[in-house]
Amino acid sequence: MLTLIDRAAAFGPRTAVVSAGRDYTYQQLLDRSARIAAALLAGATDLKEERIAFLVPPGFDYVAIQWGIWRAGGIAVPLCTKHPTLSLRYVIEDTAARTVLYTKWFADKLAPLFTELPADFIRAEDYGSAPTALPDVAPDRRAMILYTSGTTGRPKGVVTTHANTEAQITALVKAWQWSADDRILNILPLHHVHGIINVLSCALWSGACCVFLPRFSEGAVLEVFRRGEVNVFMAVPTIYYKLIHHYHSLLEVEQREISAALRKFRLMVSGSAALPVSVLEEWRDISGHTLLERYGMTEMGMAISNPYLGERRPGHIGQPLNGVTVRLADDGEIQVKGPNVFLEYWGRPEATAATFTDDGWFRSGDIAVYEDGAYRILGRNSVDIIKSGGYKISALEIEEVLRTHPQIKECGVVGLPDPEWGEIIGASLITDGHPLNLDELQAWLCERLPGYKLPRRYIFQDELPRNVMGKVTKQELKTAFA
Numbered sequence: 001m002l003t004l005i006d007r008a009a010a011f012g013p014r015t016a017v018v019s020a021g022r023d024y025t026y027q028q029l030l031d032r033s034a035r036i037a038a039a040l041l042a043g044a045t046d047l048k049e050e051r052i053a054f055l056v057p058p059g060f061d062y063v064a065i066q067w068g069i070w071r072a073g074g075i076a077v078p079l080c081t082k083h084p085t086l087s088l089r090y091v092i093e094d095t096a097a098r099t100v101l102y103t104k105w106f107a108d109k110l111a112p113l114f115t116e117l118p119a120d121f122i123r124a125e126d127y128g129s130a131p132t133a134l135p136d137v138a139p140d141r142r143a144m145i146l147y148t149s150g151t152t153g154r155p156k157g158v159v160t161t162h163a164n165t166e167a168q169i170t171a172l173v174k175a176w177q178w179s180a181d182d183r184i185l186n187i188l189p190l191h192h193v194h195g196i197i198n199v200l201s202c203a204l205w206s207g208a209c210c211v212f213l214p215r216f217s218e219g220a221v222l223e224v225f226r227r228g229e230v231n232v233f234m235a236v237p238t239i240y241y242k243l244i245h246h247y248h249s250l251l252e253v254e255q256r257e258i259s260a261a262l263r264k265f266r267l268m269v270s271g272s273a274a275l276p277v278s279v280l281e282e283w284r285d286i287s288g289h290t291l292l293e294r295y296g297m298t299e300m301g302m303a304i305s306n307p308y309l310g311e312r313r314p315g316h317i318g319q320p321l322n323g324v325t326v327r328l329a330d331d332g333e334i335q336v337k338g339p340n341v342f343l344e345y346w347g348r349p350e351a352t353a354a355t356f357t358d359d360g361w362f363r364s365g366d367i368a369v370y371e372d373g374a375y376r377i378l379g380r381n382s383v384d385i386i387k388s389g390g391y392k393i394s395a396l397e398i399e400e401v402l403r404t405h406p407q408i409k410e411c412g413v414v415g416l417p418d419p420e421w422g423e424i425i426g427a428s429l430i431t432d433g434h435p436l437n438l439d440e441l442q443a444w445l446c447e448r449l450p451g452y453k454l455p456r457r458y459i460f461q462d463e464l465p466r467n468v469m470g471k472v473t474k475q476e477l478k479t480a481f482a
């Protein structure tokens, strides 16, 4: 029983998705996903949680493939469209995906893996076959694996069940009063909870419409707003920062039109990183909306949210969502219980066990205080977790890659405060003494790390507080950059 998909029949002729200039109904989504499910099954009765990875642009194909995998009983593994080949390879191998569906645009990026990996690489454009009987998929079965960085080395696959995702969706649909009349613009990446659950799945659960742009651009987003095509928007603070800057570069008449359109919106949400109060205030001046800030994590969807009705307090994340129980540990760590909390890290039982307390609470690693009826985030309990542009980044992962460079003997990576990105990445390097060309280093890193994980600032040994890296704390490193 896949409630999200079963509900779609009732919305048949309504528009579910707008992408690449075309409208697609819920019925088209059901038809196309049934054909994809049939092709994936290829005569079998159930995929029995086989992992199916897919690398397709945001839009109708993405949703049809995601639903097709679920309807066939598989686990959906969405790949990041901006990742370099090595990062894609890591996810495909780590999940032992049997099949990778991809569209033409990504063929070159995946080509080196066609012969190196045992998976079947299949073009997704016309993929599908005549509909067949589909399995009955129980809610406690695994639905999705999303990759997230932690304090230990490589990213881990977060496994959620259908019951988990349903709990995550329904809590938000209720709290934020989603309705079939909503139209939301989706410009977020579709390999993370923010884009997949909060935007796409909440819309489709509600019979609403999800409008896609091929990629984020400030001008294109403000133009969609100006034309009054949507009434709901959700993004990370960096995106609001960028929109504010772009808005101020426009002619006054354009600004007036955009502001007038924004005032008609029903809801605007910010999350994935702390929303600076200055951004909240500037966006309020532009749009008339106090952004609704909420707090979540890949491992649990959304947990805490400011109210839809009632006071949205700047600098605070609000109160626990319906069905989610929150407590603060002695050190202030947010710990969470509820049907929204994930099942396990894929193939990593020790890491899974370590992330829960003995009495079953999920340890978020975020430190908060509770004051006057609302939570406020103070920071993380690990200096090695960086948040940049809404993406979570492990300093250790970048250090591991840097250490494999032939000229780098030792290194330390830290997050540096930045008004636009929240944090940017700083890397300090001890080299072999020969001159290191930074452009070449950046290109070398680009092949090994996704763009948002690239260091934006470097310092070298002679600029460090002491000359021996091992004796410099990360705090001292941060100061050295300042």
Ligand code: MCA
Residues within 6 Å of the ligand: 187, 188, 189, 192, 193, 194, 195, 216, 236, 238, 239, 271, 272, 273, 295, 296, 297, 298, 301, 388, 389, 390, 391, 392, 421, 423, 424, 425, 451, 452, 453, 456
């Ligand atoms: C890109 N650039 C950066 C960074 N990323 N500079 C500093 N720090 C960065 N992190 C630079 C590039 O080098 C390039 O520079 C320019 O910015 C444009 O790069 P591009 O990749 O095209 O960026 P963009 O398309 O403008 O993307 C910015 C973005 C994106 C839209 C803010 O980062 C994004 O979509 N973030 C959202 C991530 C997200 O959804 N997170 C949710 C996960 P140059 O121009 O010089 O070449 S968290 C989650 O799901 C939990 C559950 C939750 O709570 O939500």
Ligand code: AMP
Residues within 6 Å of the ligand: 148, 149, 193, 270, 271, 272, 273, 274, 275, 293, 294, 295, 296, 297, 298, 299, 317, 364, 366, 377, 380, 387, 390, 391, 392
């Ligand atoms: P991810 O692991 O990519 O899902 O990112 C989850 C992390 O994003 C959380 O553990 C927090 O550190 C951070 N985060 C999400 N929402 C907020 C928020 N509103 N304020 C501060 N940090 C947030």
